[in-house]
Amino acid sequence: MIVVFVLMLLLFAGIGVGSSIQKQKNTKDYLLAGQDVKPWLVALSAVATNNSGYMFIGMIGYTYVAGLESVWLMVGWILGDFMGSMLVYGKLRDLSAKYNILSFGSLIANHEGKIIKSIRLLSGLISFVFLSTYAAAQFSAGGKALAVTLHWDQWIGVVSGAVLVLLYCFSGGIRASIWTDAAQSIVMFIAMGTLLYYAVDYSGGWTETITSLREVKVGYMSLFNPEISLSASLLVAVGWLFAGFGVVGQPHIMVRYMTLDSTKNIKKVRMYYYSWFTGFYALAIGVGLLSRIVLTGEGDFDPELALPMMSMRLLPDYLVGIMLAGIFAATISTADSLVISCTSSLSNDIFPQFKNSYRISKLFTIGITLFAVGISLYGHSSVFEIVIYAWAVLGTVFGPVITMRMLNKPVNANTTLAMMISAGVVTLGWNFIGWGSIVYEMMPGIITGFAVYFISRIGVKSQDN
DSSP states (O other), X not given: XXXXXXXXXXXXXXXXXXXXXXXXXXXXXXXXXXGOBOHHHHHHHHHHHHHHHIIIIIIXXXXXXXXXXXXXXXXXXXXXXXXXXXHHHHHHHHHHHHTTOOSHHHHHHEETTEEOHHHHHHHHXXXXXXXXXXXXXXHHXXXXXXXXXXXXXXXXXXXXXXXXXXXXXXXXXXXXXXXXXXXXXXXXXXXXXXXXXXXXXXXXXXXXXXXXXXXXXXXXXXXXXXXXXXXXXXXXXXXXXHHHHGGGGOHHHHHHHHTBSOGGGHHHHHHHXXXXXXXXXXXXXXXXXXXXXXXXXXXXXXXXXXXXHHHHHHSOHHXXXXXXXXXXXXXXXXXXXXXXXXXXXXXXXXOGGGTTXXXXXXXXXXXXXXXXXXXXXXXXXXXXXXXXXXXXXXXXXXHHHHHHHHTTOOOOHHHHHHHHHHHHHHHHHHHHHTGGGTSOTHHHXXXXXXXXXXXXXXXXXXXXX
């Protein structure tokens, strides 16, 4: 098992290092891969980055507890994601190339070729705080997986992940990240499909599996939670729709589309991306449900450890090694993306005087990685909680602004700041009060951002009249 796991990691590392054959020693190549990445690579990289340790660790743990109703998270998330792709992606890539913009924060701050410093700084600070926290969650997910399968201390997995991230980043910057993401996404899909096959076989076939799942508890195989009203269930589903739309506010994912070789290839990216995304999400939910059968009798345990525990019970050692590599790869594929995006925020948005310094960018990468490792080692929240929270803040603060900008709607500097701050405050406040259990905080946050925009336009029209 360990031998296979190590060999798989060496394979991924080799792919990352191999990307250096196309590397150019300049900041644009380090942060945007020279904007010449093929559509299939962009799609697989974006979808691997999007799914990450959240899908392997968080989503399966959530499904283990919630049951079939977790499918609404999938439906809402993918539909919202698709809506965002139709509105934003193509224009995002064109605008970044037109003004030679290297970071998502600078793209937010760009107003007809002029960078608004206050917006750039605020965007950079928000990106740094929540992207680094998000990266810490990925390191934690990888550490958890190694701890339960190899019986290592969790810190060993965290540090190992950090070393791999630095190796990828230093080998070829975002190009290395994209290449390894693509390879890892393939392993992730195969690993999840293999585990589902073994789990169904263990449960006695599909008919027996469905019967066993219905016996887990009342409502476990119900599409709607029987303990709450139908309207409340639908509200939860709509909340996940907003969560999916929030992808347009995720710097580490949007930067993938900024690396695309041509806007003409956006349709190809969508085809590859959503085919993989839908299939993998369905596999993850299936595995999450079956983990409730396979792990019966385990007693109290962290549901986020369901996948590695299930793998050890069902799979032969060499497949456990591949599965573990798939889990670890998922966390690292997102962590390196987050670290690179965070580096971009520091060097372009917070300290723009170092915008063109290749060496300083690498130093920032080291510092961010160490910072994320520290959060991972000393934080105590679950992977699912951290990812969902960071995703909400980034999506609500940046999503409405970038959407209106890409729709060519007039958004001046003051309106941009008002949209970002109000959406962020509502999101943070909603979570702090505890209303996130009613509806995901991204929904009120995004609505607030758009509401501020439309109120500002009414004010402008009133002044004109």
